[in-house]
Amino acid sequence: xxxxxxxxxxxxxxxxxxxxxxxxxxxxxxxxxxxxxxxxxxxxxxxxxxxxxxxxxxxxxxxxxxxxxxxxxxxxxxxxxxxxxxxxxxxxxxxxxxxxxxxxxxxxxxxxxxxxxxxxxxxxxxxxxxxxxxxxxxxxxxxxxxxxxxxxxxxxxxxxxxxxxxxxxxxxxxxxxxxxxxxxxxxxxxxxxxxxxxxxxxxxxxxxxxxxxxxxxxxxxxxxxxxxxxxxxxxxxxxxxxxxxxxxxxxxxxxxxxxxxxxxxxxxxxxxxxxxxxxxxxxxxx
Numbered sequence: 177x178x179x180x181x182x183x184x185x186x187x188x189x190x191x192x193x194x195x196x197x198x199x200x201x202x203x204x205x206x207x208x209x210x211x212x213x214x215x216x217x218x219x220x221x222x223x224x225x226x227x228x229x230x231x232x233x234x235x236x237x238x239x240x241x242x243x244x245x246x247x248x249x250x251x252x253x254x255x256x257x258x259x260x261x262x263x264x265x266x267x268x269x270x271x272x273x274x275x276x277x278x279x280x281x282x283x284x285x286x287x288x289x290x291x292x293x294x295x296x297x298x299x300x301x302x303x304x305x306x307x308x309x310x311x312x313x314x315x316x317x318x319x320x321x322x323x324x325x326x327x328x329x330x331x332x333x334x335x336x337x338x339x340x341x342x343x344x345x346x347x348x349x350x351x352x353x354x355x356x357x358x359x360x361x362x363x364x365x366x367x368x369x370x371x372x373x374x375x376x377x378x379x380x381x382x383x384x385x386x387x388x389x390x391x392x393x394x395x396x397x398x399x400x401x402x403x404x405x406x407x408x409x410x411x412x413x414x415x416x417x418x419x420x421x422x423x424x425x426x427x428x429x430x431x432x433x434x435x436x437x438x439x440x441x442x443x444x445x446x447x448x449x450x451x452x453x454x455x456x457x458x459x460x461x462x
Contacts, residue, residue, distance in 0.1 A: 235356030
């Protein structure tokens with residue numbers, strides 16, 4: 177009968193004891209290295225969580241000196257993202273098409289402790305929503321995607337869109353106060369509510385006209401006049417401004433254009449909403 181090979185107990189080895197000892201030392205060193213790296217990572221995460229965000233004077237995040245722990249991610253984003261690999265000019269066009277040319281209605285919420293404003297995104301005239309929860313539009317969340325997109329779009333949604341407000345600055349004081357200086361400085365276009373705009377244009381003794389748009393929004397370039405605002409102006413001021421009732425629509429538009437420029441400056445663009453819902457710029461008054 178041929179001799180049988182005895183079964184080797186599980187876990188035993190034919191390696192010499194010296195080689196086994198050397199192998200165990202390598203495993204021990206590797207384990208210690210992994211634990212050390214884990215401790216460093218944990219400490220780094222703690223430090224990152226405790227790190228403070230540096231802000232510029234206008235309220236934007238200071239991106240001048242990125243923390244070391246995000247440089248690898250920044251490099252990966254810039255080299256791997258299909259969007260960020262595009263030339264800057266193309267990215268700017270994409271941003272403009274994606275988040276620009278909308279109307280946003282800002283309004284105060286008096287019955288809610290958690291919400292101070294409601295934003296409604298539309299492709300035409302904005303509207304007020306009675307819903308208790310109205311999320312901020314996606315355009316205003318775009319800068320949260322990554323550091324580079326923040327640097328390129330931090331105030332773009334304020335720059336590329338029109339904000340519908342009550343002209344009475346007192347009614348919007350707290351809401352506008354909550355905007356960062358950079359955000360207020362970026363707003364270029366507003367459409368005032370009709371009744372407040374009528375008072376702003378026509379009532380020289382009213383407190384409503386003392387605070388101009390540019391007193392709050394210093395870089396404003398454009399004022400859009402809704403059709404119903406012009407209708408109010410002609411209805412309530414016709415007997416004073418045009419006793420003979422002979423003015424045409426174009427003459428009223430010219431008069432309103434003059435009044436706005438007196439308050440805001442000759443470089444302000446005044447745009448009137450047409451009956452078909454479009455806007456047309458009024459020529460400068462010579």
